[in-house]
Amino acid sequence: MSSQALKDIAAVLLEPTISALENVIPVQGPNFENGLSLQDLLRSYERIGFQATSFGRAVEIVNRMRKWRSSEEPVAVNGSGEAGPHDKAQTRCTVFLGYTSNLMSSGLREILLYLVKHKHVSVIVTTAGGIEEDFIKCFGDTYLGDFHLSGLELRKKVIQRIGNLVIPNTNYCKFEKWLTPIMDAMLEEQKASGKVWSPSTMIHRMGKEINNEESVYYWAYKNNIPVFCPAITDGAIGDVVYMHSFRNPGLIIDIARDIRMLNELSRNSKKAGMIILGGGVCKHQIANSMVVRGGADYAVYINTGQEYDGSDSGARPDEAVSWGKISPTGDSVKVFADATLVLPLLVAATFAQEDT
Structure with a gap:
């Protein structure tokens, strides 16, 4: 055998130097031999690898986010408008939660409700569907269907499909009937007092x-808790706004007030964390608000988007660092997964632990 061949073989058989890598831990899955509690199972994810390890990292970051406390003197942040932020000492991390409309249509609605009811989040940014689907469920149920149901047959039955969920059109009609007189009252207040409505104050009024x-x-x-919806007309709410503009014209909804309020919430936060489910408007609006403070301190993305087409929806956290949306010293992770699979587990491993 030639000396070159021996060198080639020797190169293949080089001894590994794992110790040269930083923070190396062995891969290990959960052990079901003696039974596992839910929390033991969730803790095991970080050593499984692939997206399970990303999930474990998300748990770690969210727990840092929710447990952070300021060691400095508290500073009061005074908001403006009826749906302003909490006028209290800002001694905790401000948690910005974003989600897409399909998630409100799904059973994640109950988890989102839990987070808001127990004040685990500070600010919400979502889409028009993320607003209206919550109210629509107050008037009628959304049902499990199938991804393969015929669109034509559903159309004949006046039923809409969202993935494998179906909604009778009557639910949207009930929503329109409920929202129209509210908009009438908003217009009267605008005319009487000069009140300027924004998407967040409109949503605040709807919640009331x-x-x-x-x-x-x-x-x-x-x-x-302020709720921002930059694209509030992109859905059934927009349909009601459209019809209302003919029947009772004149209502003004000012989006400029909300972008100032959202950015000021970010700028005045001692620590800011992002939990963003899905992509699109809700993801970028939150991330972009972080630029004015030098980037978010914590960020957890959960979505199935890919970055090869240059979309912000699919972008990984490191791209946001280049824009100043996540701090270079911030903790961040992206979990490539459907949020309906991941969010229940994430909340069980983090926020729900405060209430047990």
């Missing part, structure tokens, strides 16, 4: 009017 403890936004109203 629904007066239903099964509503996420009822609890946002009760707990004075």
Whole structure:
């Protein structure tokens, strides 16, 4: 055998130097031999590998987020508008929660309600569907269907499909009937007092009017948690706004007030954390608000988006660092997964531990 061949073989058989890598731990899965509690199972995720390990990292970051306390003198942050932020000492991390409309349509609504009811989050950013689907469920159920149901047959039956969920169109009609007189009253107040409405103050008013403890936004109203919806007309709410503009024109909804309020909430936070479920408007609006403070301190993304097409929805946290949306010293992770699979486990391993 030639000397070159011996060198080639020797290169293949080089001794590994694992010790040269930092923070190396062995891969290990859960052991079911003696039974596992839910918390033991969730703690085992961080050593499984792949997205399980990313989930374990998300648990760690959310726990840091929720347990952080300021060692400095508290500073009061005074908001403006009816749906302003908590006027109290800002000694805890401000948790910005974002989610897409399909998640409110799903059974995650009850988990989102839990987070808002118990004040585990400070600020919400979502889409029009993320608002209306909560209220619509107060008027009628959403049902489990199938991804393969015929769109044509559903259309004939006046039923809409969201993935493998179905909703009777009558639920949307009930929502329109409920929202229209609220908008009439908003317009009267605008004319009488010059009140300027924004999406967040409109949602605050809707949460008050629904007066239903099964509503996420009822609890946002009760707990004075601001809810921002930059694309509030992109859904059934927009349909009602459109029809209302003919029947009773003149209502103004000012989005400029909300972007100032959202950015100021970010700027005045001693620590800021992002938990963002899905992509699109809710993801970028929260992340972009972090630029004014030099980036978020904590960030957890949960979505199935990919980055190869350059979309913000699929972008990983490191891209946000380049824009100043996440601090270079911040803790961040992206879990590539459907939020309906991951969020229940994440909340069980984090926020729910405060209430047990």
